Amino acid sequence: MTTTVLIADDHPLFRQALALAVGRVLPQARVVEAGTLAAAARAAADTAGLELILLDLKMPGAVGYSGIALLHAECPEVPILVVSSADGVAAEEEVRSFGAVGFLRKDSDLDRIEGAIQRAIRHHGQAMARPPSTTPEAQVRDTVAGLTPTELKVLLAVLEGKLNKQIAHALGITEATVKSHMTAIMRKLDVSNRTQAALVARSLGIDLRH
Incomplete structure (x- = not known):
């Protein structure tokens, strides 16, 4: 079965850059693109064989970490890798608490993005373990x-x-x-x-x- 990757970002040029990275890591992958959270949610619900979601936090229809929560609820066994301009270690901790498998800044170089995609795809089919609820x-x-x-x-x-x-x-x-x-x-x-x-x-x- 063909690997399918959803790229959810409202900037077409950055979607193209992520698609390039996906193509280098997963040459046979089919890429589905979405420019709004609503479109991403529909794609997540309707796309058969979805194995990875690359998600920007800041896109039309999304507020804060809501995109992660929504897409994780739609596809709990599909790994979500957040690629965003959000700052700080806190953002990385928060995205994991809402169900993402990793966080990467948008200004990361192509090699780092490809490495993160390789690691994220390994989580496919696994329920994402959130950090323990200690508070x-x-x-x-x-x-x-x-x-x-x-x-x-x-x-x-x-x-x-x-x-x-x-x-x-x-x-x-x-x-x-x-x-x-x-x-x-x-x-x-x-x-x-x-x-x-x-x-x-x-x-x-x-x-x-x-």
Whole structure:
């Protein structure tokens, strides 16, 4: 079966650079590209034989680490390698806590990118082991990371200030279904209203811009 790699980044030239690196490491690979988080989520859900996702944190539709959480929920056994301009060791620790297998800065040279791709592809088919939840914040982060794809989409829409009617239209579901998902989200996060749910998500870096 042909290896398929999803490259999710809103800059076409950088997608081309990553595709070049993929081609050098996996010459027979088929590359699927996405320029928004919504397109990446659709590709992750619909692409058969997907074996690796290369993801930028900062792209249309993504806030903070939400892209990792959403794509990991869609494809829990597909390794996600974050290639981003985010700074610091903290970013590397955070991406792993939301389900990524590694982090690489965009200004890394081609050899380093190729090496990271080689290491990441070895994780295919394995459930990503997150760091132990040793603090209350880490435990709540695990809960956020464990939301279903639709629950994450609803939570992201709440962060954007959308009403239930708008969320229902955007996701192609009924308002009653949105309310049901919101109830499940609040129960899992142990909060009593959508404002508190949004505050929890922001406190975990879901709403941080990189």
